[in-house]
Amino acid sequence: MSADHADPARRPVARKVARVVLLDPQDRILLLHGFEPADPADDWWFTPGGGLEGDESREEAALRELAEETGITRVELGPVLWRRYCSFPFDGRRWEQDEWYFLARTDQTETAPAGLTELERRSVSGARWWTCGELSAARETVYPTRLAGLLRTLLDEGPPDAPVVLAPEIV
Template structure:
């Protein structure tokens, strides 16, 4: 997904779909719900958690502290539907696209998590890790 901070539209970046856990949801349930809401793709086979990252940043006038889990997900669906976006997403997301690993490795655009291209290359070459790889903390 491509977006920007409504408080600073000049700075843009790419990021993976995701969001918060609601109620008693498991991490897996939250991941599937968020993918469906943000991309319109409900037919996802969720695999194991791959990576874990903490993020600390300012966005939309607030300071955010996030504990993020990244899962392997597979789908045959390529068409996206953004009708499930929240008001904030409608104000801050400018587009969605699929990337190849090679495109991620070549891009000069900002992509979060920062090491996504090399993490994806390792995943494709070696398969999923036995346990989630800690990525540390990324601060804005």
């Protein structure tokens, strides 16, 4: 057994995660700006969402996380667009996530992240609505890494008939 697995504080955090591809009436996507708590210069953009709590469904988790992280509650939750496995270091731990990305639409564009966890308060610095063109031209790190192309396909072709399994991302 590796040293990481012997020490409970070092074991990977395995989570089932629900994420939201939230679009406004102009087809802009909402992304959150996050950073490594120990190094704020190590930053990225990502979709709202997080881990399931208790026995809640992925749909329930998606709506709860969206409300906590953005204050947006007037949402029409659609189908699962994509599924992805990812593994990454964050806040001194390794996280392993089975992520489902739900399509959602809203006309509520003002954000008010009143329900952030302690860790989120130390690692999320804001939110921004992005057009597909802005996302395609972005020089910042965005997760999932192919989000600009995925969004373009979604806007051009509509949701897939079944969730698309994205390539794993291991950092």
